Amino acid sequence: MAISTTRRLAIFLGLALVMGVTRFHPSLLHHALWDASWGVFFLAGFWLRGQGRWAFPLLLAEAVLADYLVISGQGIDFWSHYCVSPAYWFLAPSYGALWLGGSWLAKRQSGLNLRTLGLAIAALLVAEGACYLISNGSFYWISASVPAPRGFGAWFGNLGDWYLPFLTGTALYVGLGAVVHALATQLSRVSQRGAHAKH
Secondary structure, eight states: OOOOHHHHHHHHHHHHHHHHHHHTHHHHTTTOSOOOHHHHHHHHHHHTTTOHHHHHHHHHHHHHHHHHHHHHHTTOOGGGSTTOSGGGGGHHHHHHHHHHHHHHHHHHOOSSSHHHHHHHHHHHHHHHHHHHHHHHHHHHHHOTTSOSOOOHHHHHHHHHHHHHHHHHHHHHHHHHHHHHHHHHHHHHHHHHHHHHHHO
16 A cells, blocks of 8 residues: 555554653653553564664664753753663664564465454564564663673573563554554545545
C-alpha cells in the first residue's frame, strides 16, 4: 500500500510526539508511562520503511535531545550522568536493530492475518533482543558506571534482571501500534468500498 507524503509526515510526527512525551517521563509524568522509544523505532521501521535516511536520524536526534533536556533540567552535567558514557552512542545501532525489525516485517507482511501476526511476534522478539543485547552489553562492558571486576556471570545476571521489563514495555507500545494499524486499515477499506459504491 502506497503511503502519501502527508501521511508519512503525520505518522512521523505522531511517533515523535509519543516518544518525546514518554521519554520525558522522569520529570513530567513521574514514571506513569514506560519510555516508548523502543516501540517507536520498531513501528517507525514498519510504517516508514524506505524513509530511514531522514526519519531514523531525526528520531535519534530527538531521543538524545530529550535525554539532554531531562538530565540538564535536573541540574546535572549531561556528560557526567550515570547513563551517559561511550556506551551511550551504542543507542544508534540498538535503535537501528528495532528499525530493521520493523522494516523486515513491513516487507513480508501480507495483511491482517495469523501469518502476519506470527511474523510480527518473531520480528519484535529478534529486533528487541538484539537492541537489548547491544544497549545492555555496551553499557555493562564499556561504561565506567559499572564497577569492576566485570564478568560474564554478572553480565548474564544483569541481562536477566532487565530483559522482561524492557520486552514488556516495548511489546505494549508495539501492540497499541498494531491496534491503530488494524483500525486504520479497516477504515481505509470501508471508505474505499463506499467510494466504489458511489460510482
